[in-house]
Amino acid sequence: MAWKERFKQYGVPGFILFLIISLFSIYLITNDSDLLKDLHKKLSNFITADFFKYHEEKSPLLQALQFILLILTYGLFLVGLVNAVLIIKNVIMKKTPALLSGKADDFDSYLDLEDKLGDVLTAFDQQSALRIIDEKVTIFMMSKHTEIKRIFGLPERQIEFVWYFAGKNNDIELVYLKTPTDLESVAKLINSALDMPYVRVQESAVNSRMELSESPIRQFISVRNYGQLKLGLAVFIHKDNIFTNENLKEFTYYTSKIILLGTNNRFLRQFKRKKNAGN
Numbered sequence: 583m584a585w586k587e588r589f590k591q592y593g594v595p596g597f598i599l600f601l602i603i604s605l606f607s608i609y610l611i612t613n614d615s616d617l618l619k620d621l622h623k624k625l626s627n628f629i630t631a632d633f634f635k636y637h638e639e640k641s642p643l644l645q646a647l648q649f650i651l652l653i654l655t656y657g658l659f660l661v662g663l664v665n666a667v668l669i670i671k672n673v674i675m676k677k678t679p680a681l682l683s684g685k686a687d688d689f690d691s692y693l694d695l696e697d698k699l700g701d702v703l704t705a706f707d708q709q710s711a712l713r714i715i716d717e718k719v720t721i722f723m724m725s726k727h728t729e730i731k732r733i734f735g736l737p738e739r740q741i742e743f744v745w746y747f748a749g750k751n752n753d754i755e756l757v758y759l760k761t762p763t764d765l766e767s768v769a770k771l772i773n774s775a776l777d778m779p780y781v782r783v784q785e786s787a788v789n790s791r792m793e794l795s796e797s798p799i800r801q802f803i804s805v806r807n808y809g810q811l812k813l814g815l816a817v818f819i820h821k822d823n824i825f826t827n828e829n830l831k832e833f834t835y836y837t838s839k840i841i842l843l844g845t846n847n848r849f850l851r852q853f854k855r856k857k858n859a860g861n
Contacts, residue, residue, distance in 0.1 A: 702715070720759065742768075801818075801824055803816075
């Protein structure tokens, strides 16, 4: 349990410190220390309980006990105040996407990604040539890949990307700019993710599956639209222990628009053309 671990870490040193303060307080009070008496009087002014008030007629031992309890009371108050501040900070940070709490360069890269998507939609609206539209979709895909690599802090050789959509007869069609190392495992992971009723699916230990124990893929995460499959993106990581709470939050933020991209029929048709053209 967490409290046991904390006790092991701080219990003995804390007890020794408490013992030293107690002995020091008793020594000062029994030796008629004016400094400690004045401090006792001032500290007790902020507490209404009469037990903590300083009284000359009380024994030095009782005065020492009162002073020690005062110090502990103020100490607990300070610890509570610090914990309250930390809790508020954590709540605020949880409500703030990791991207917005990061570097300005990360925010600029997100804006650049939006621009790339805007270029694709503008090309649709202007009824540009298919070659131009395909080029802009490819640039958007590459930008998306680049940002996800940055989020997880991985080089090209340790991460792969596969986009997928529903084909004929409920078959799942795959689109990729670079052929995955283990295409069979890629298909298994995507199919298993689609068996779950979630927009985002992740696996932190792919090799724990018997049928994937020899696969180079170590971790997997996927995001797609709500409801019947339109369009999704799967990320395959060839390294263990990459996922953290922070990078998963940022991944969620960066990929939020994918949930809606599949509802754009023009965008979806272009992915199907890329598949028909052999990626």
